[in-house]
Amino acid sequence: MDLLSHIGMGLQVAALPENLLFCFIGVLMGTLIGVLPGIGAVATMAMLLPITFHLPPATSLIMLAGIYYGAQYGGSTTAILVNLPGEANSVATTLDGYAMAQRGRGGAALAIAAIGSFVAGTVATLLIAAFGPGMASLALQFGPVEYFSLMLLGLVCSIVLANGSVFKAITMIVLGMFLGLVGADANSPMPRLTFGAMELADGIDFVAVAVGLFGLTEIMLNLEQKPREVKAVPMHELLPTREELQASIGPILRGTLLGSLLGVLPGGGALLASFGAYALEKKISRTPQRFGHGAVEGVAAPEAANNAGAQTSFIPLLTLGVPSNAIMAVMAGAMTIQGIVPGPQVMTEHATLFWGMIASMWIGNLMLVVLNLPLVGLWVKLLQVPYRLLYPAIVFFCAIGIYSINNRALDVYLAVGIGVLGYLMIKLGFEATPLVLGFVLGPMMEENFKRAMLLSGGDAGTFIERPISTGLLLAALIVLTAMLLPSVKRTRAVALKED
Secondary structure (H helix, E strand, C coil): CHHHHHHHHHHHHHCCHHHHHHHHHHHHHHHHHHHCCCCCHHHHHHHCHHHHCCCCHHHHHHHHHHHHHHHHHHHHHHHHHHCCCCCHHHHHHHHHHHHHHHCCEHHHHHHHHHHHHHHHHHHHHHHHHHHHHHHHHHHCCCCHHHHHHHHHHHHHHHHHCCCCCHHHHHHHHHHHHHHHCCEECCCCCCEECCCCCHHHCCCCCHHHHHHHHHHHHHHHHHHCCCCCCCCCCCECCCCCCHHHHHHHHHHHHHHHHHHHHHCCCCCCHHHHHHHHHHHHHHHHCCCHHHCCCCCCHHHHHHHHHHHHHHHHCHHHHHHHCCCCCHHHHHHHHHHHHCCCCCCCHHHHHCHHHHHHHHHHHHHHHHHHHHHHCCCHHHHHHHHCCCHHHHHHHHHHHHHHHHHHHHCCHHHHHHHHHHHHHHHHHHHCCCCCHHHHHHHHHHHHHHHHHHHHHHHCCCCCCHHHHCHHHHHHHHHHHHHHHHHCCHHHHHHHHHHCCCC
16 A cells, blocks of 8 residues: 555656656657767756756656656667667667568557557556665665675676676776766865866866766767768558567567666666567577567567666665666766755655656656657658757757856866767777766765774774675675676677677
């Protein structure tokens, strides 16, 4: 009964006119950025953080969450229609979605993707509601020792899920931690890593890092590509046939389960879920040769998996206070701006916000189904706009968003520098997400480490004397050990290959 009453309370909050309006704005904007290459959900959410200053906490978080899962949906639309995934999580969808579109079944593929996304979003929302309170109760037993060990485990998992070599992932995490530690020490007024620049005494703003890495870097990567002609494919029928629906039921359910489990992992859980779900369906299929040539299961499974993973990634943030990916780091920043500390206290001290945001996810997914199928033609028209006309506007809004946070031109310069650095890093085979996680978790790890050492009188043995901390450290050690095994390294390389 408590669960039902909490969901009822959440629906009352989410159904307020103001919250419905901003939920609609969020999913619509998310779909738009999912369709258009060159600016992702992270950069868009970071640029919109100044708007959240003037909104109630629940309203601002509902809008930002809508941008996130709206982007997942928008990425699938272009992946199916023009073989151009707007988001990395939609790469697996192109394999069979575009083949269906070429056969005149693009409308059916879009409908299957919409149904799978809605079912997965509904199930994932229920999982958050069901398991969130239990995890929050467990998190109340966490002290500085346990939080340090948990964050260490999170960084280890992000290494496993990062593309490329382990060394490169570790390098990006360390670089992110150094950037996060720039500024005044938490326990003393002395600045550090500022190299004499007093403007950096307050540290590097997260928005500058996020927009630089995920906005400006992406623009540079897109500008070096040759212009691509986009042609809409015919859609003979919008609704799938009975056979296509029946063939999609199992993949949707399996993709939802896999995505819900992997979504809570730090790093690219939702991305890994989409490829894992595709590989699973191909593995268990009696006719695996159909995959890559328009198998409806190859659309249903990855779409369900990435949407389920996108929503269960909220669980670590809302219950433990630990962001599982770059987008959750932006959500953590938005909560901090509103004076809310991410973690188990959110459920008790801000219950209406917690349950309102969860209920809004279901409403937002319903909006996406109703909105996007009729707007398919509009999205294809937008894709036909030359990118050389789009990127100046994107850069302009990036600069406005960064400057408006602290009214400092330095933040804009830092974003440009970080964008160039990110471009060079990607060219060398590095990945941006570990850097962002290191940037966010590094200062938090330092603070909890110092608190733990102060409480223990300088005894480092406290990290292995407390049962929860010991379990987390053992889990991190097991993951690191397993990652070095040849069979695991081969499986990881195949699973995380995007093209």
